[in-house]
Amino acid sequence: MNFDITELGVQEKYRLLNGGVTPRPIAWISTRSKSGVDNLAPYSFFTVASCNPPVLLYTQVNQRTGVDKDTLQNLRETGECVINIVNSHLLEQMNQTSASISINESEFDLAGIEQSTSRTVAPPSVKGSPIRYECTLREIISLGDLPAGGTLVLLDVKSVFVRDDIYSEKGINQELIDSVGKMGGDGYSFTTKYLALNRP
Template sequence: MLFDTAQLNPQEIYRLLVGGVTPRPIAWISTLSKTGVANIAPYSFFNVASCNPPILWYSQVNPRDGGDKDTLVNLLDTKECVVHIVNAQLLEKMNQTCASLPAEQSEFDFAQLEQCTSHSVKPPSVRGTLVRYECTLREVVRFSSLPMGGSAALLDVKTIFVDDAVWLDGFINQAQLNSVGKMGKDFYSLTNDLVELSRP
């Protein structure tokens, strides 16, 4: 099959992109609204943008009715967030935070997530996550304001939390981290098998 994107609608393009660009790391991002409501939502368009300085990026796909999701609204208002790395133990809790809730309702409460205080930013962290990055907003790049268009947020990493249980000889122990990736449709990938190859 060969697909010409000019001949496809946005939903068809979305299915081809998320079904092939896999597995994708998941940024489980907590923010605070300007009225103090704690929001948390997962984003699988996410990765490292720079190590010096340390910058992460994530992208939202605009809702079908247009506009910004609560995470980006809050980031633009308060300029702070926490990016959690999802592991298998928290997969079902993370999935619950995909629910479309009104802005005034906290996903922390809806998913019954236990909070803990973050070190350098105001949004709360999820207790039990093994790796998380406390960030401030650097910049938002707008690609399209249309439904299913995108906006990318660049995040300056201020503090990195790594649980002692996954810290081994100066590295994050990948087997112990047991991180989860996003696949197409409603599928996720688990870190069941690791293959180590030395670079040539």
């Protein structure tokens, strides 16, 4: 079946993109508002934009209200965040933080998530996360103001935490991260099987 994008509605386009580009890594982003409230929210439109300089990228899919999510509002005001990588042990708590709550409430409190102090930025880190990237805001690029439009957020990596047991002189042990990926709809995938192929 082929789909002509010009003939599709917003939700149809969203489902075709969200359901086909899978699995996607999850950026569990912690920020702190100017008033000192700690926010934590998951974003699955997330990747590495550059390694030199080290830059990460996530996309905020615009809400129907046209109002930026708390994460982006906080980044605009303070310019700092932490991207916490999600493993299977954190999946349930991560899912809880996708709930819509007041900007004056903290998802850390809502989901009972233990914090740790970050080294280079003010927002706290998720203590149980195996890999954490402390970042500052580099650039915000709007691809459109319509509902489900994208706002690209580029983040400069300032510090990286890797849990001791998953790191060696060869780098991060991919089999031990236990990463969770986002599928379409409410689905998730697990990295329970790892296969390495030599490049030709």
